[in-house]
Amino acid sequence: MLAEYAPLLAWLVLVMAFVGGLLALTAWIGRARPAPGKAETYECGMQPMGDARGRFSVHYYLVAVLFILFDVEALFLVLWALRARELGMSGLIEVGLFLAVLAVGWLHIWRRGGLEWDR
Amino acid sequence: MTDAPWFRPAVTILAAFGAMMSLAAGMTLVERKVSAFIQERHGPNRVGPFGLLQPLADLIKFVFKEELAPDRANPLLFLLAPALACLPAMATFAALPFGFLDGKPMVVANLDVGVLYVLAVGSLGVYGIILGGWASNNKYSLLGGLRASAQMVSYEISLVLSLVSVIAVSGSLNLSEIVLAQDQRWNVLVQPVAALVFLVTMFAETNRHPFDFAECEPELVGGFHTEYSGMRFALFFLGEYIAMVVMSGFMAVLFFGGCDVPFLAIAATPWWAGALAMVVKMGFFLLLYVWVRWTLPRFRYDQLMYLGWRVLLPLSLANLAVTGVVLALDRQGAAQ
Amino acid sequence: MERAAPSPGLLQPGQREIELDVRTQDVEINMGPQHPSTHGVLRVLIRADGEIVTAAQSHLGYLHRCAEKIGENVDWLQYLPYTDRYDYLAAMNNNLGYSLAVEKLLGIEVPPRGQYLRTLIVELNRIASHLIAFGTYGLDIGAFTPFFYAFRERELLLDIFEKICGARLTYSFIRPGGVFNDAPPGWLQHVEDFCRQFEKKWPEYWDLLVENKIFIERTANVGIIPRDLAIAWGCTGPMLRGSGVDWDLRRDQPYLVYDRLEFKVITGVGYRGTVGDCFDRNYVRMLEMVESLKMVRQCLDQMPEGEVSHPDVGLIIRPAPGEAYVGIENPRGELGHYVVSDGSKIARRVRVRAPSFCNLSLVEHIMPGTMLADAVAIIGATDIVIGETDR
DSSP states (O other), rough: OOOHHHHHHHHHHHHHHHHHHHHHHHHHHSSSOOOOOTSSSOOTOOOOOOOOOOOOOOHHHHHHHHHHHHHHHHHHHHHHHHHHHHHHHHHHHHHHHHHHHHHHHHHHHHTTTTTOOOO | OOTSSSSHHHHHHHHHHHHHHHHHHHHHHHHHHHHHHHHHHOOOOOOSSGGGHHHHHHHHHHHHHOOOOOSSOHHHHHHHHHHHHHHHHHHHHHTTTOOOEEEEOOOSSTTHHHHHHHHHHHHHHHHHHHHHHHHOOHHEEEEEHHHHHHHHHHHHHHHHHHHHHHHHHEEEEEEHHHHHTTTTHHHHHHHHHHHHHHHHHHHHHOOTTTTTTTTTHHTTTGEEEEOOOHHHHHHHHHHHHHHHHHHEEEEHOOOOOTTTOOSSGGGSSSSSHHHHHHHHHHHOOOOHHHHHTTTTTOOHHHHHHEEEEEEEHHHHHHHHHHHHHHHHHHHHHHHO | OOOOOOTTTOOOOOOOGGTTTTTOOOOEEHHHEEOOOTTTTTTEEEETTEEEEEEEEEEEEEEEOOOOHHTTTTTTTTTHHHHTSSSSSSSHHHHHHHHHHHHHHHHHOOOHHHHHHHHHHHHHHHHHHHHHHHHHHHHHHHHOOHHHHHHHHHHHHHHHHHHHHHHSOOOOOOTTTSHHHHHHHHTHHHHHHHHHHHHHHHHHIIIIITTOHHHHHTTTTTOOOOHHHHHHHHTHHHHHHHHTTTHHHHHSSSOOTTGGOOOOOOOOOOOSSSSSSSSHHHHHHHHHHHHHHHHHHHHHHHHSSSSBBTTOOOSSOOOEEEEEEEEEEEEEEEEEEEEEEEEBBBEEEEEEOOHHHHHHHHHHOOTTTHHHHHHHHHHHTTTTOOHHHHH
């Protein structure tokens, strides 16, 4: 069982070494000629106005919250799906109830404008 | 030596690494060649015959480039983000089975939770993008990163739900077993709706056109990689292409029988034929990526969210419900 | 920049429940002067709340070259190359506008063949200009390939222009008194070949981009300019006609030989959305290409023989004191030239009414409330040329 993870570990080490090696290689032989203009943040040729460290629109955050809600749901469904055949009708009813609750939540979010991007 | 227990995994790892890198590098060339064909241009044709060595030339160029970092960027995260965007895609490649040799799957790691592994590790790629966008301290980058993360998490749900249907049909999380279960009948015939949802979400998950909001050059200049140059930029690029390769492979494995050659039992297929079938199937979806990118306009951000939350999510949920009912009835029918 | 803290439990108009107690900042984004989608060096300062534009302001002047002032310092004819450079995508039209104004001062009539050649080449130039508008609009919406197709056909047109006047972008071909030279042998046949070729290609553009579902989603019902607003802000050209106003100087104040040609004036009809949206503006340009092609065909059929230039107009022009205004229908709208002469060989005043400039003035007023991506769609549908807005 766990033996399967040994080659995976080797693989991870390999790709990390590859990526790290590329970054190190270019840091080593890539030439660096720093200049003040190069170190400036790009803002379409203008002097940068402020920086990008403000408080951002709440919409993006809302999507993240919704994601957590539904992704956990999906994970629970995986467990049922693995044994869907064996669990049969009783399993279906249980998971159906679970899905129904989530569907109501989803409808609620829609009704309250959580899925609206332009008001 | 060939009998040593480490021999086969070692060869597999090297072969898989070679396959991954050549597929990704080949994709950069194919993308440019196919787009040139679509647009009646020539595309790269100077380096090597037909420009075949172009990816190598690009690599050399990137290695020698100066790496710029804005003064106000967060240096550590700015350096780490490209690696974080690239590594998860590379890590997931390990779970793709390319065929069967001596009855054992040709795969780096034949994980029992292969589907979950690909989903879990593959989703980490969004960190690279959002951290890259944030660390640049550039407004375009930040917006690009935020968009990308919101988009990827939105489509992740539909992606997982469409996979749950496949899991329910196959009854396994092991990718090799899912392939074996499709010996007679590919999953796309059983689960066409799930395949469709997966097709759409795989474009969104890899941030590809028409969902490439992370870049979206008409508004955000370069999106999350506006400030990136040299090898760090190349790693974002590489990550995107490897993610495309992995997603195409995933599509082939889950819905199109993986290494299964039509009308031929998997057990009776020589290993090279299986691997070839797998690569051909992946190639089809990789070409589809390119074809779509150079044909369609881009969605608007809110349209993307509507599509994800209001169309694909209920569609995949409904598909799952129907699948559950059919499976339960099937079981009852078998019991009687 | 920060919003006032909402009192808990009270919803402000336009505010949603989820936003209570959450303070966010609007972000100010420079779009331009170096930006992929501002069609040159336009700078639009956008204030956005996440994805939604709350305010926009356009800044001009990055390509200001004192064109009008130069007009007061060089000979009448020497100013002609400067007209090429304001709307560099439709230089023939600019030449024509200036030439017509000077001819009005001089009180001369161009020979018929000259008139027909002018009409022919101006309409070809209109097709070339609209091709760019169509191609770059696709680019703004995110479709790369139509851009290359548009440039492929424009290349044929540039070859045609090169054959008759030697230049591919800044022609100075139409000049006071007529045109620089007659068409070289075989040139008219060349134009006819182009017509046949373009006729076959145009439906491809229509299918590829205009009827594309995503394109329609992106442009229909976006950036709507109602009829009254378009008139009030002095919009002209496809921008005005896109809003459903039936006004075209070629028909309503005919110049050259337009009164002898048959053509339709295309107006926006809300083909896929509301009248006056971005889709309609692009729609008008697409169909105008077909109309221009019809006019080119008619010019070819009716082309008379004879001189192409008025014999009395030499290199040094000294119009009688007076003033003249001539407006012509440029691809982007009404290009007006107001010229004043004091009888010397140098103009007293040259004033240009640039269509892009007037069209652009409206843009920042329709942007607030749209999404960031719509801002790009709106700028693209306005089809500005910065050389013209800044002059």
